[in-house]
Amino acid sequence: MTLTIPFDNSYARLPNSFYARQAPIPVRSPHLVAFNEELAQILRVTPGDVHEMAEAFAGNTLPEGAEPIAQLYSGHQFGSYNPQLGDGRAVLLGETVGTDGIRRDIQLKGSGPTPFSRRGDGRAWLGPVLREYVVSEAMQAMGIPTTRALAAVETGEVVLREGPMPGAVLTRVAQSHLRVGTFQVFASRGQTDNLRKLTDYALARHYPSAEGPMGLLRAVRDTQARLIAQWMSVGFIHGVMNTDNCSIAGETIDYGPCAFMDSYHPNTVFSSIDRMGRYAYSNQPDIAVWNLAQLATALIQQVDDPEAAVEEATEIVHAMPSLIHQEWLARFRAKIGLTIEKDGDEALITDLLTRMAENRSDFTNTFRALGDDNARDQFLSPEAYDTWAEGWQARMVREECPKAVMNAASPAFIPRNHRVEQMIQAAVNGDYAPFHRLNKVLARPYVDQPDAADLRNPPTDEEVVHATFCGT
Template sequence: MSLHIPFDNSYARLPGTFFTEQAPTPVAAPRLVAFNEPLARLMGISPGEVEEMAQVFAGNRVPDGAAPLAQAYAGHQFGNFNPQLGDGRAVLLGETVGTDGKRRDLQLKGSGPTPYSRMGDGRAWLGPVLREYVVSEAMHALGIPTTRALAAVETGEPVVREEVLPGAVLARVASSHLRVGTFQIFAARRESDSLQRLTQYAIDRHYPHADGPMGLLAAVRDAQVRLIVQWLSVGFIHGVMNTDNCAISGETIDYGPCAFLDTYHPETVFSSIDRDGRYAYFRQPDIAVWNLAQFATALIQQLDDPEAAIEEASDIVNSMPELIRAEWRRVFCAKIGIAAPRDADVGMAVDLLKRMAENQADFTNTFRALSDGAPRDQFVDPEAFDQWAEPWRARLAEEQDPQAVMRAANPVLIPRNHRIEAMIAAAVDGDYAPFERLMAACARPFAADEAFADLRRPPAVDEKVQATFCGT
């Protein structure tokens, strides 16, 4: 085999209660449609022949050194606790330690049923695989912690959802797949030994300077604070922030019904299954705090005196909203060109967002136009911007290089929902040119490349995406 993956599988060495050994299910006619060579090199992977890679990344051939398994976890789904979830359509092949010294998981998503499938077929169709490939790589290019895409493979088999669709498998890479729900399953079972083992594993892998369970809790809090504010800064809506989709590494994970804002409104929801708006754009910080509270509740179950730890855990969780506000202030003031914000500057950023919501302004284009063009053109009533801009320009006169600050904080381009849908439709018909073009554009999101100017355009009325779907 010319394809070489230097596996070093630490998770597979944990006790059997953490997972079920599970090989991927072979598919009929795998065809490699995308491969991320720079990521492969970073992981120390030596690419092989195209056909060979198709076989491996579809799950038809288990490479040497792999230890395929399905991870066990629980989770709160839309606030309701499910004590038994787990990888229902994914298999962790193993881990590599890359050329940068970092350990990463390699997982096949859509690779067939597992003991955790709960009557599902364990498969994915091409649309969500390509959506996750594009959006996760776009998030990486935006500088936001995220899982990444190594490969996408068509399976040559149909997948039945509401209709018959082409099947696919995504080879996903993460610094780990440890979730809040990974801890919750052992807490629910009162398996303190497993919780202790998992806690130490998580500390060793992600936060080696953390001191015990409460140190881990604080480290995860800080990582989530940074992540959530970065989501807000680019108008990203995760869509399904269940605790089983909350990675303790602080990476964005599980791109199901995710989407980016076009027209700004804080209550925007895209997910078709989020009927009550639990995971709306503006509620994401509150949900991050709620998820951390569930993590704290799970962690303290391993302690000899959980009651004694409640106060310390509560202090850590209760400090999170203020940390989010402080990070939001730093990030959103930079978006309006202020590198060293004062208290009054926060109100200026909030006021701009309020006016954007009232005037149907495009989120990405408005912020970028603060440095590059005419923001007033984004507003139904341009005078609403003019009134805001007068004190703003006076404030920028006190900053050293506000244009550079804004250009570094505000991308030119994000993977817009209607472009993703058009790309998927073309790929289903066998045309991958829109996928490749969108990938090329999203690889340099801060560059004003006129070759991709059309991709910056908001959707026309008949192009608007009203709802996004899990694709499971």
């Protein structure tokens, strides 16, 4: 059987100023590590033999119909504007329209240098590739909008980071790779014609019922508000919420120094480059609003009546904190088993979170344990839980099936940082069993799996991961 991908490449039909045509750079000895058959079926991808897929997903051969390009964008990185970024280590092979009618990009990440590499080597090493594969697929299983992983390939080459590392390429799938930074680059250059073309393209592809630049801004706001609340509800920390990592489609994109909290604390930071805590767990809602404001600033550049547009954009952006909060409250209500809205619910939730922070309670296990009536074991001082639970139990009157509600809102399994690091180390040593086990278990995160109970355990003091890294 021959690898077949039914490409239909709309972005490559946009003006050449939107991208650089760039083929992936071949590698020495590709080896297929993983192939996502379930996703391939959605994409209408027909797999070939293992050797053929290794060659294609490493970039050594191009499937028929591919039009490889590196996309142009700019962005704010930790608050400072960089006027040109772009795909420095990735190429978009093309797009497919899936069995569900959704158009998606198929991109090789780690495929070699491009005109946007900025002196980088354009490569990825095995660790970040496996991390993104595991975490993005886990997010998909949790029902959180995300890019996905179609394949992972070892390249047979060495990549130099802290030292020599095994090279790898990830095949990433996204509803698009349009970012806030894609709009910023044309706005900052005063290229209003390109900005209009990009806006029309984004509307047609993602939000066909919306109209004009402000319609796009409003639609992005709504999807991002839902996404951020979903991150917060599972203790996910993106780690690098730059505007070039903010998807117009409302998907989680660019799993660099991402992490899930173990012990709950609102100021938790893992990213090794986030030294000031800009992208800490509790700051993510505010940063999402800040990023939307940057999109608004870019979109306004193309309108004929900028004064009216500023007024409308301001109203749209200022509404975002409330939308995020509403989404957050709905999800955390469910996490404590509440379906009937009442005054005082927010105070009940925040009181629990405060006690969890004071008692170093595990975020995931505490909320999951609420449905099993053993949450007090997650507290250094069980009495801190007991006094909260008195009010909670009183609030639960007339709630039907609260355990089912809680278990549907709180996963039993997440990609714990120490397990991901252990998986990477094993893979570097040639053992992929932990990688495949994590993927299998995390495909059913809301299901109790007794044979995988060890994957629910928080790290020991020796296993704690204190920092995560981008991989570049």
